[in-house]
Amino acid sequence: MGSVDFTWLIGGPQGSGVDSGANVFSKVCASMGYQIFGKREFYSNIKGDHSYFTVRVSDEKIHSNINDVNLIASFDAETIFRHYDEVSAGGGILYDSDLTKVTVDEVHTLDIYFKERLIKELQSKNKPLTIAGVLEIVQEKGVNLYPVSFREILSTLSEQTSNPKIKGMVRLFNVISVSLSLGLIKMSIDPLFKSLDSIFAKKPQIAEINKQAGIFAYDYVKSKFNNFPFILSGTTKEPDTLLVQGHYGCSIGKMVSGCRFQSYYPITPASDESVYLESNELLEVNNDRPGSTAVIQCEDEISAMGMMIGAALTGTRSSTSTSGPGFALMTEALGWAGINEVPIVITLYQRSGPSTGLPTRHGQDDLSFAVHAGHGDFPKIVYASGDIEESFYDTGRCFNYADVYQLPVIHMMDKFLSSSVVTCKEFDPKKITIDRGLLLEKVEGEYKRFAFTEDGISPRSRLGMDNGVFWNTGDESDEFGHISEDPIIRIKMMDKRMNKLDLILERIPKDETAISFGVSDYTIISWGSPKGPILDALTMLKKEGINIGFVQIKLIHPFPTDYVKFLLKDAKTIINIEANYSGQLGKIFKQNVLRNIDYSILKFTGRGMTSTEIYDSLKKIVENKANKREILTHGA
């Protein structure tokens, strides 16, 4: 990494502005030229439970979080109890000095399992079961403590501005925490003001109070503490850099790709995408009148699926986005789209299953499910993005695949990607092409929707088109789309549809199916969000002279067996990395490539992987000290 590699963590009760605090902090750092990798963790809860946001700031491109935290900005006791041990020596904890006497028992949102572990730890070190106790532990480790009385800040500010209301405004705690942090790392506060102006554009008075609190806290911390070793005064800005939320890649990708219909049912973490699409439903179109996306909130995912298919039959590029439980409800209609050769895109933001599982936590749990979803044999594509920037371009590809091969495409995303906030290279719409395949502009003469053709793909009419009348049915059908139970027609139709799987492997460019980041004796295979932490871990290992290869697989179904075999021909030891219990990609790999996985690095705690823990496991593997199945556990 470069000369600056700083990780900041803000925590607090859900609903107290942790998210907006972190967004503002990320924005400020990004505007000073730094690269950002931020990650949000939260409970399935609206108000009160602990949520936190980790923001890693660097002057070089970063793709992941690491284990160590350099500064905690807290305004409640729970954040300190939960995260104190993540701060490394030389780092710091900013905390509310009025909280030092709070006992473990007084924090009702600490669950019993965590509490038991914490008490055991404090007792083993002979510390009191209070905030003061954990602070003693970190201080002994070499962590700097920055006590600040938030109450005192509010009352002094209230007196100075003759605004008695400020005294009780706990809503200001997040902006105070951010400003204290900026003061400690000696970052300019001007970008913060700009940020506040845009957040509170419609409430100038609130913006003003926030600014007053911000500058007060900033000056206060600067005058009081001067020993924090991390100084972030700014760096050279990379041109064309964006600061994006995880779901922007697919949402903006959908706008560019011409998706004009999105139906959905609310589910974490997928609905952010639909809400964003609806917030931007009016679209500017070059050389044409304005366009729009119809975003329809449905009564359930079954309806979302049916509506999307209905819309797709009119020739509209249509999609939905969902998560595991919602996708489970969609599978009957998925088969309908398969047998009727309807192009649709399902963006699947995975989370931890089974069932409701860990509803707000990460997991790559649904790969096997996506590949096998639906009853009966029908072709579909399962395609996985590894980061947010990729997801923008991949969305364009998914719509092209759907149109060209006339089938459902499942675009695999996950919670780790969707709740990250990162700096990335500007999305370039010119790199997306639009290929509608055999979608007809007009029909002449007799039309057969499912006409037998050489490669099995038939010219496609759309509902409402002149002379293009056709029929669809979930039953097996003849070329017109009328029900047929004839055994010969059955064979021809099954061949016609299933042949697409071969066409896909023949025709999709190889570099869209898998990406090699180099192959060595030890080579990783992986898919989806572990890409970022893997890349960072490999950079760390390289510095120590350890070269490990990495092949990222993007097209999971149909599996690009020949190409993956080719890429891995020089690899002696295969390491599979993914965020689920059973190593789902590993199984698919083994089934297709007929080669064993030598090591698996797996994580299923619901927390995203860090590059540190992947680095540690890889090192154990090359030193021959690893288990065949390395299980990662980092993260509160």
Next chain:
Amino acid sequence: MALKLADYKTEVHNDWCPGCGDFGIVNALQMALAEMGIERDKATIFSGIGCSGKTSHFINTYGVHTLHGRVLTFAQGGKLANPDMTVVAVGGDGDGLGIGAGHFVAAGRRNIDMTYIIFDNGVYGLTKGQASPTLKLGEKTKSLPSPNTNYNVNPIGLAVASGFTFVARAYSYDVRHLKDLIVKAVRHKGLSFLDVLQPCPTYNDINTRDWYAGIDLAQESLDRHARIYKLEDTKFDPTVHYEDESELNEKLSQALIKSLEWGNKIPIGIFYQNEIISEYSTRLTDKIPNYLENPPAKQTISENGLPNTDISQIIDSLRV
């Protein structure tokens, strides 16, 4: 060239049982399309699963035979993406009020400009006669091992309560009346619902054609359908005439009360009609002003294979 009734018929073999009430409905639908002169390629019939689900294959317009219970979802998606086409959804009472009941209620709330026809016969025919949602509690049709243990759903009442803005009932053996109601339903601006009483000659031995004819009533002069009378022949006024809560409530409640009449006197005709409540496309137009002129299915999305959507404003807002 004007379209004739025959133009709306396909050559697909119709395999419904002889004497099935479904024939009347498919005939009436074809007659209605011909009467309205709707071009074959400007209408889509969506259908559910079951005997009634095959309807779309017998009509020579676009036809989409969907999944059990889900017909309204497909139909609404199609209509929203291409509001220029006439959309009629059809299905059985098990399809629409059993497995699909959630979609029925949600569709009412949206009030999209299309028509939904339920073939209402009290049984699941294609699976050999199990009790369906409209069969009355305690009734035992011939293939049931024991009497029905569930209370029946009231399709008219449920439609009225869910927000459908045109709610009517017809009888499948009065084809001309049914045709007239279909025409009115299709022309209604909003979501129209038609509950069609349709005797199943094979599995429903209670509500038979003879039963609707009132043969058991032993009246002196029997008309063709003695049990059935038409609301339009009475003073019943189903229409909400002006925007006023008490007017609305009165029309809603009289429809519900009327829907409870059953037995020796069964009303058919329009129970409720309200064109004052906004149809869904006007709700969309409130936020997307050119939705109807440039709906999803009509939009251009590319120029020479490249996207034509301009996202520069969004990108600018994300620049660091």
